[in-house]
Amino acid sequence: MKSAEIREKFLKFFESKGHQIVASSSLVPHDDPTLLFTNAGMNQFKDVFLGFDKRPYNRATTSQKCVRAGGKHNDLENVGYTARHHTFFEMLGNFSFGDYFKLDAIKYAWELLTEVFKLPKDRLWVTVYAEDDEAYDIWHKVIGLPAERVIRIGDNKGARYASDNFWMMGDTGPCGPCSEIFYDHGEHIPGGLPGSPDEDGDRYIEIWNNVFMQFNRDEAGVMHLLPKPSVDTGMGLERITAVLQHVNSNYDIDLLQTLVKAAARETSDADMDSPSLRVLADHIRACSFLIADGVIPGNEGRGYVLRRIIRRAIRHGYKLGARAAFFHRMVPDLVAEMGAAYPELVSGEKRVTDVLKQEEERFFSTIEHGMAILEGELAAMAGKGVFNGDTAFKLHDTFGFPLDLTADVCRERNVTVDAAAQQGDGNVVIDVYARRDGSYALKGPGAFAANITIPARRYREEPGTDGEGKPTIERIPEPLDANAVEVTLWPKP
Numbered sequence: 001m002k003s004a005e006i007r008e009k010f011l012k013f014f015e016s017k018g019h020q021i022v023a024s025s026s027l028v029p030h031d032d033p034t035l036l037f038t039n040a041g042m043n044q045f046k047d048v049f050l051g052f053d054k055r056p057y058n059r060a061t062t063s064q065k066c067v068r069a070g071g072k073h074n075d076l077e078n079v080g081y082t083a084r085h086h087t088f089f090e091m092l093g094n095f096s097f098g099d100y101f102k103l104d105a106i107k108y109a110w111e112l113l114t115e116v117f118k119l120p121k122d123r124l125w126v127t128v129y130a131e132d133d134e135a136y137d138i139w140h141k142v143i144g145l146p147a148e149r150v151i152r153i154g155d156n157k158g159a160r161y162a163s164d165n166f167w168m169m170g171d172t173g174p175c176g177p178c179s180e181i182f183y184d185h186g187e188h189i190p191g192g193l194p195g196s197p198d199e200d201g202d203r204y205i206e207i208w209n210n211v212f213m214q215f216n217r218d219e220a221g222v223m224h225l226l227p228k229p230s231v232d233t234g235m236g237l238e239r240i241t242a243v244l245q246h247v248n249s250n251y252d253i254d255l256l257q258t259l260v261k262a263a264a265r266e267t268s269d270a271d272m273d274s275p276s277l278r279v280l281a282d283h284i285r286a287c288s289f290l291i292a293d294g295v296i297p298g299n300e301g302r303g304y305v306l307r308r309i310i311r312r313a314i315r316h317g318y319k320l321g322a323r324a325a326f327f328h329r330m331v332p333d334l335v336a337e338m339g340a341a342y343p344e345l346v347s348g349e350k351r352v353t354d355v356l357k358q359e360e361e362r363f364f365s366t367i368e369h370g371m372a373i374l375e376g377e378l379a380a381m382a383g384k385g386v387f388n389g390d391t392a393f394k395l396h397d398t399f400g401f402p403l404d405l406t407a408d409v410c411r412e413r414n415v416t417v418d419a420a421a422q423q424g425d426g427n428v429v430i431d432v433y434a435r436r437d438g439s440y441a442l443k444g445p446g447a448f449a450a451n452i453t454i455p456a457r458r459y460r461e462e463p464g465t466d467g468e469g470k471p472t473i474e475r476i477p478e479p480l481d482a483n484a485v486e487v488t489l490w491p492k493p
Contacts, residue, residue, distance in 0.1 A: 003241045003255040007063050007092065007341060013112050014061035014094045024064045024342065027293045028302065036302060037067040041093030042232045048097050049174050049213060049230055058099040063237065064091045065342065067286055069305050076309065080279035080316070083202060083249035087309060088286035090237035098228030105210050105231045106138045109181060117244055123184045125204060127194050129165040129177030130154035135212070139179070153195050160221070167211045174213045174226065181208040183243050202248055208235040251278045255337055259284055262333035267320035276316035283313040284330045287356060292348040297359045310359050312405055318367055325360035328353045363400065370399030374406065378413055387415050403485055416479070455484045
């Protein structure tokens with residue numbers, strides 16, 4: 001079953017259950033300053049759940065395009081290196097706005113998975129919030145799932161209601177327990193059950209989360225029952241497609257394999273398992289959909305995130321041998337694959353292609369010089385394992401290499417970027433200035449162009465001994481989290 005058919009079957013199933021099929025909203029959240037990009041199916045219904053908006057329907061189903069590449073939800077650094085991280089993905093969902101609740105939501109999920117998609121029942125496991133006896137009883141007594149395959153997950157994140165199985169929209173507002181459905185890929189794949197020490201392995205994969213919004217949390221943390229509890233669910237199309245196509249990696253599904261092959265064609269790379277090809281397959285979706293929704297590469301906000309993704313794609317193409325603009329030539333392959341489901345791709349194809357080509361040509365004019373400096377520094381390191389932080393900042397300032405791009409190259413060589421050398425016990429802010437000759441410097445004079453904020457050094461405490469053998473507590477600096485380094489850019493003066 002192809003991904004397009006799976007998407008269609010999901011939507012038609014819930015339509016048959018009285019749900020309104022609602023088109024995907026834009027990747028640019030309108031009237032929601034809390035979000036950089038749309039990152040979940042419920043985003044467009046947020047005001048409905050909060051009671052600020054009324055719709056002519058009380059049941060809905062969607063296939064929502066999502067991007068997680070900035071802000072709180074940022075998967076960019078992992079793309080290409082794992083089986084299931086993406087910058088762009090599709091979230092299948094069904095929603096009840098004060099209509100049905102736990103019983104129907106669980107029965108719908110089970111019927112779709114086992115009768116429509118025909119997944120073997122003995123491969124499905126579920127989790128529920130430890131205190132949610134209602135959901136537990138539905139799974140065990142109504143659905144008939146053996147008790148050992150219904151796993152209770154409590155407050156495992158250090159606070160009351162802080163749990164993998166308790167969802168909150170924010171510090172206050174609608175919230176409630178959730179029930180996640182997992183698929184067992186088989187004992188030949190490493191990994192443990194949810195809640196176990198090995199839960200991050202690839203054997204048991206979460207495919208669907210059913211959120212039961214039954215409380216309103218006030219500012220004092222008190223939970224009040226909602227008069228009309230609601231349901232919000234999410235299932236990644238890529239994940240369920242991998243299960244139904246009997247592959248363990250999302251990048252092996254038909255949709256992404258089409259784009260992997262397009263990337264291989266444009267870079268003349270024959271290694272179909274190359275992480276760089278997976279990066280290109282992922283990034284062409286994120287970039288094309290963002291541009292189609294009105295985002296333009298730039299130096300701040302959404303435009304800067306888009307530029308980072310494009311430049312990361314170009315770097316991986318460069319690694320595979322590309323020395324001229326190539327990325328934009330993958331757009332027709334994407335349109336052919338997803339244009340029927342997302343007509344904005346069809347209508348915006350020329351614009352998307354033109355924007356990508358222009359951005360590519362701009363970066364290709366400098367990437368060779370930047371890569372030469374980077375490769376020279378790596379060659380001179382002689383296995384030291386830590387890349388010079390000053391050089392990393394120079395690459396960023398002069399050649400437009402984001403720090404994460406340099407870190408990406410270094411990671412492939414088992415090298416870390418020494419931004420930590422710049423750290424102190426307080427935040428360090430490095431100002432970047434533009435000189436009259438067009439060059440950049442970390443110190444003035446010149447026009448202010450950017451600042452780079454490196455977070456304060458963090459420590460862990462470990463027992464040790466002093467020079468006389470007496471026990472002491474040593475403060476050991478923690479490695480710098482590269483994702484915590486913030487770069488703010490201003491337009492070139």
